[in-house]
Amino acid sequence: xxxxxxxxxxxxxxxxxxxxxxxxxxxxxxxxxxxxxxxxxxxxxxxxxxxxxxxxxxxxxxxxxxxxxxxxxxxxxxxxxxxxxxxxxxxxxxxxxxxxxxxxxxxxxxxxxxxxxxxxxxxxxxxxxxxxxxxxxxxxxxxxxxxxxxxxxxxxxxxxxxxxxxxxxxxxxxxxxxxxxxxxxxxxxxxxxxxxxxxxxxxxxxxxxxxxxxxxxxxxxxxxxxxxxxxxxxxxxxxxxxxxxxxxxxxxxxxxxxxxxxxxxxxxxxxxxxxxxxxxxxxxxx
Ligand SMILES: [Zn+2]
Ligand SMILES: [Zn+2]
Numbered sequence: 001x002x003x004x005x006x007x008x009x010x011x012x013x014x015x016x017x018x019x020x021x022x023x024x025x026x027x028x029x030x031x032x033x034x035x036x037x038x039x040x041x042x043x044x045x046x047x048x049x050x051x052x053x054x055x056x057x058x059x060x061x062x063x064x065x066x067x068x069x070x071x072x073x074x075x076x077x078x079x080x081x082x083x084x085x086x087x088x089x090x091x092x093x094x095x096x097x098x099x100x101x102x103x104x105x106x107x108x109x110x111x112x113x114x115x116x117x118x119x120x121x122x123x124x125x126x127x128x129x130x131x132x133x134x135x136x137x138x139x140x141x142x143x144x145x146x147x148x149x150x151x152x153x154x155x156x157x158x159x160x161x162x163x164x165x166x167x168x169x170x171x172x173x174x175x176x177x178x179x180x181x182x183x184x185x186x187x188x189x190x191x192x193x194x195x196x197x198x199x200x201x202x203x204x205x206x207x208x209x210x211x212x213x214x215x216x217x218x219x220x221x222x223x224x225x226x227x228x229x230x231x232x233x234x235x236x237x238x239x240x241x242x243x244x245x246x247x248x249x250x251x252x253x254x255x256x257x258x259x260x261x262x263x264x265x266x267x268x269x270x271x272x273x274x275x276x277x278x279x280x281x282x283x284x285x286x
Pocket of ligand 1: 073075078146171
């Protein structure tokens with residue numbers, strides 16, 4: 001199995017876009033790329049906007065090669081309603097567009113479905129479902145909270161299995177919930193991509209105790225599995241101090257290698273959003 005993180009915070013954009021190639025299937029998960037409209041009360045820097053354009057090209061290239069496209073929820077860093085080529089002729093497996101969903105994502109899902117239903121090869125809802133394509137099995141979790149309340153809606157986690165197992169959690173914000181821990185432990189993946197706790201929102205959207213719970217949950221997963229490659233990125237990599245948290249987790253089990261998506265590929269981490277003040281030369285934009 002080939003696992004290729006395509007666009008992530010560690011590469012300079014908001015995304016968890018991932019290409020997976022099994023023995024007999026090519027799959028693209030969450031073909032969306034965005035930048036934060038407002039970080040440190042500053043709009044995106046031109047460096048970030050240029051990176052978003054470049055990353056979107058990579059997403060289009062790899063999604064174009066794929067047979068199956070998965071959409072785990074309807075935030076714009078996970079799907080893209082403006083690039084119909086991402087879905088044309090593909091088998092689409094997506095988060096249920098009307099059940100276990102908040103109002104804004106329900107509207108976005110309806111818009112996306114209107115665009116892709118005429119051009120996709122097939123469109124099927126994924127929540128709690130299992131799909132077999134040749135020798136590849138794709139298993140979806142039940143709807144999982146996007147954080148610790150229904151306010152941000154729900155996502156579906158994805159397990160892809162051929163002779164190896166890969167698990168993609170989507171936006172579970174940590175994870176903050178035991179349900180996510182149970183899904184991961186039940187499937188015992190060799191490789192995982194987790195969005196990581198949103199430590200940059202401590203004191204605004206989340207309490208310190210929420211974030212502490214998320215790290216405890218990650219430690220539970222590490223302890224109860226034999227995961228070899230544990231990729232943490234997305235929300236955690238919006239924090240300039242993300243490495244301190246990874247160092248702490250790395251001591252739990254030396255056999256579990258914890259890294260960002262860029263590091264997994266042997267590339268240098270190149271976060272941009274967390275460095276926005278620096279990109280603007282320390283000036284505060286009003
Ligand atoms: Zn999200
Ligand atoms: Zn996201």
